[in-house]
Amino acid sequence: MAGSNHIKAVAATGNLSTGFLEESLRRAVSSGADFIGCDAGSTDSGPYYLGSGEARGPREGVKRNTGRILREALAAGIPTIIGTAGNAGGRPHLNWLLEIVRELARENNWHFKLASIDSEINKETLIGALRSGEITALDPAPRLDENTIRSAERFVAMIGVEPFQRALQAGAQVVVAGRSSDVAIYAALPLLRGIPPAVALHAGKILECGAASVAQRLYPDCLMADLDDQGFTVEPPNAAMQCTPQSVAAHALYENADPFRLVESGGVLDTSTAQYKALSDRAVRVTGSRYVPSALYTVRLEGASLVGYRSIVVAGIRDPLVIRQLDSFLSGLRTVVERKLRDSLSLEPEQYTLNWRVYGRDGTLGKLEPEASLSCHEIGLVIDVVAPTASLAAGIIPIVAHTGLHHPIPEHQGLISNLAFPFSPPGINVGPVYRFCANHVWKLKDPCAPFPMSLEDL
Amino acid sequence: MRSVSDVPGGFIIRCNGVLWPPSFPSRVLAQGELVVTELWQYTKLIRSKNAGPFELTFDIMFKDCESFERVRKSGRLSAETISRLYGIPLDNIRLFVLEDLLTVKFSIPRAAFSGDVDDTDVYGGQFHGPLTTLTIE
Numbered sequence: 186m187a188g189s190n191h192i193k194a195v196a197a198t199g200n201l202s203t204g205f206l207e208e209s210l211r212r213a214v215s216s217g218a219d220f221i222g223c224d225a226g227s228t229d230s231g232p233y234y235l236g237s238g239e240a241r242g243p244r245e246g247v248k249r250n251t252g253r254i255l256r257e258a259l260a261a262g263i264p265t266i267i268g269t270a271g272n273a274g275g276r277p278h279l280n281w282l283l284e285i286v287r288e289l290a291r292e293n294n295w296h297f298k299l300a301s302i303d304s305e306i307n308k309e310t311l312i313g314a315l316r317s318g319e320i321t322a323l324d325p326a327p328r329l330d331e332n333t334i335r336s337a338e339r340f341v342a343m344i345g346v347e348p349f350q351r352a353l354q355a356g357a358q359v360v361v362a363g364r365s366s367d368v369a370i371y372a373a374l375p376l377l378r379g380i381p382p383a384v385a386l387h388a389g390k391i392l393e394c395g396a397a398s399v400a401q402r403l404y405p406d407c408l409m410a411d412l413d414d415q416g417f418t419v420e421p422p423n424a425a426m427q428c429t430p431q432s433v434a435a436h437a438l439y440e441n442a443d444p445f446r447l448v449e450s451g452g453v454l455d456t457s458t459a460q461y462k463a464l465s466d467r468a469v470r471v472t473g474s475r476y477v478p479s480a481l482y483t484v485r486l487e488g489a490s491l492v493g494y495r496s497i498v499v500a501g502i503r504d505p506l507v508i509r510q511l512d513s514f515l516s517g518l519r520t521v522v523e524r525k526l527r528d529s530l531s532l533e534p535e536q537y538t539l540n541w542r543v544y545g546r547d548g549t550l551g552k553l554e555p556e557a558s559l560s561c562h563e564i565g566l567v568i569d570v571v572a573p574t575a576s577l578a579a580g581i582i583p584i585v586a587h588t589g590l591h592h593p594i595p596e597h598q599g600l601i602s603n604l605a606f607p608f609s610p611p612g613i614n615v616g617p618v619y620r621f622c623a624n625h626v627w628k629l630k631d632p633c634a635p636f637p638m639s640l641e642d643l
Numbered sequence: 644m645r646s647v648s649d650v651p652g653g654f655i656i657r658c659n660g661v662l663w664p665p666s667f668p669s670r671v672l673a674q675g676e677l678v679v680t681e682l683w684q685y686t687k688l689i690r691s692k693n694a695g696p697f698e699l700t701f702d703i704m705f706k707d708c709e710s711f712e713r714v715r716k717s718g719r720l721s722a723e724t725i726s727r728l729y730g731i732p733l734d735n736i737r738l739f740v741l742e743d744l745l746t747v748k749f750s751i752p753r754a755a756f757s758g759d760v761d762d763t764d765v766y767g768g769q770f771h772g773p774l775t776t777l778t779i780e
Contacts, residue, residue, distance in 0.1 A: 228693075228695060228696050228757070229693055229757075229765075229766055230765065230766070231696070231757050231758025231762075231765040232696070232757070232758045232759075233758065323697075324752075325697050325698075325752045325753075326697070327756065431744060434743065434744055435704070435744055435746070438700075438702050438741075438744075438746065438748055439692070439702075440692050440693060440694050440695075440700065441694055441700065442694035442695070442698045442700050442737065442750035443737065443739070443750065444739055444741060444748055445739070492759075492760055493760075538760055538761075540760070540761060542763070547763075548763060549763055549764060549769050549772070550763060550764075550769070550770060550772065550773070551754060551755060551761065551762075551763040551764075552730070552754040552755075553729045553730065553731070553754055553770060554773075555728050555729065555730070555773050556773070571760050618760060619758070620756065620758065620759045620760065621696045621697070621756050621757065621758070621759070624695070624696070624697050
């Protein structure tokens with residue numbers, strides 16, 4: 186069944202900040218693993234981390250998990266490959282995780298060659314690439330021009346397999362990288378050892394979420410795959426979990442817009458012809474996917490820009506008369522608020538955004554909400570203000586809250602209080618707000634060029 | 644949608660979704676009324692999720708072949724239905740039927756990019772809500 190050339194890949198967990206059982210990792214490594222991989226990031230939690238440069242912790246948890254991975258890998262003499270450091274993979278995120286790795290080495294008296302791969306792209310480099318026509322928008326994409334590049338906070342490009350391979354060939358025992366293709370973390374070493382791309386990439390796709398492709402994930406944990414020339418066998422090292430043909434195949438659905446086509450830097454993995462066969466009640470053999478190399482080598486670009494600073498008010502509305510005329514109540518309130526902000530803070534409506542988030546109507550689905558009618562007895566209102574500075578946002582909020590509190594309706598004569606504030610003070614200053622400002626690809630002649638590598642002996 | 648209980652034929656369905664009859668109740672009753680079921684009664688999972696910050700993807704995984712066929716034959720779960728339900732153009736919907744997995748999947752562009760000023764759901768995990776109670780006749 187398995188060809189003579191084979192390699193065993195272990196995913197420690199789906200995200201470095203979530204846990205795994207030490208026992209599962211130990212069992213996977215002792216069964217003959219060739220390397221341990223782990224993805225440490227995602228765009229899923231929004232643009233805040235890329236924009237702010239803040240890593241997503243908790244630091245103690247990430248340090249504990251990294252330490253457990255390094256202990257097993259160093260003892261077994263196999264490489265560790267970690268991608269998308271600090272959740273967003275920018276330079277501050279990479280440095281944050283590198284510092285954790287150095288700290289662990291010092292504290293445990295571990296010695297190894299550490300490679301770091303930087304994926305943050307300088308704005309001038311990006312502007313040069315844009316001018317040379319090397320940047321192409323995906324669909325849908327925000328508009329990206331020289332001005333938006335200059336005003337953005339940070340850009341990263343997505344590391345493919347080649348920079349990882351360069352680090353491994355340079356003798357790195359531990360590779361920590363910025364923004365990485367999840368699949369590349371797991372495909373780099375198998376490809377170096379001659380595993381066919383269709384097998385390496387498909388296995389990488391299944392491994393990247395750790396134990397997510399088991400039938401019933403009891404808790405975050407490890408997953409292992411044995412790759413050869415024909416296909417791969419995937420199995421959880423934890424005896425309490427099972428992979429089934431359906432659970433492995435279904436993983437191609439998760440967070441993928443297209444379940445059959447996976448676009449990577451150098452080509453496209455087509456899983457529509459893949460076959461999934463149970464080898465036991467816990468292991469699944471996957472064969473038959475195809476790889477189509479692309480004519481151009483491209484990397485994805487991600488960017489975040491600062492939109493402003495947010496302050497909010499949470500308020501309940503229980504008066505049925507207000508709820509019945511909520512639209513006119515809120516539009517009337519907006520008119521009064523705009524006038525007051527013009528008078529007191531010299532602010533024009535174009536200088537800030539004022540959003541009503543109406544829970545009980547369309548607060549969750551926004552424009553996609555099909556239920557037009559309002560049929561509940563209370564409303565949860567979030568008044569959402571985004572302004573150019575934190576102090577302006579904080580200054581606007583009390584004006585909106587107080588105006589809303591006493592905004593009149595025709596049925597009640599005399600001073601009324603329409604908003605129930607659960608907190609004192611009613612306003613909350615949330616902080617900076619970012620937006621994803623790029624969904625583009627960058628054509629590269631050299632897959633390693635934008636990704637400088639540093640080596641250090643710890 | 645009306646609530647039906649103790650209908651002739653011995654099965655019970657409550658439209659708020661607490662009870663689920665052992666066989667499919669959707670059939671014409673003696674009085675000529677059609678009993679209506681909801682999509683969740685045929686599925687083991689209905690979910691929405693980000694597919695990157697710019698797209699949403701929906702997975703509808705059916706319980707068994709019979710459920711899958713029943714919904715397929717109803718013709719209710721289609722790109723047209725999704726277009727009407729969410730108010731998005733047909734051209735923006737990519738629909739996939741994965742028969743081996745008894746799954747229907749579709750993907751759409753986000754109305755607001757994840758985490759943008761006017762976004763309502765950063766992870767995109769609640770957009771499937773209206774689909775769960777889609778009526779199947």
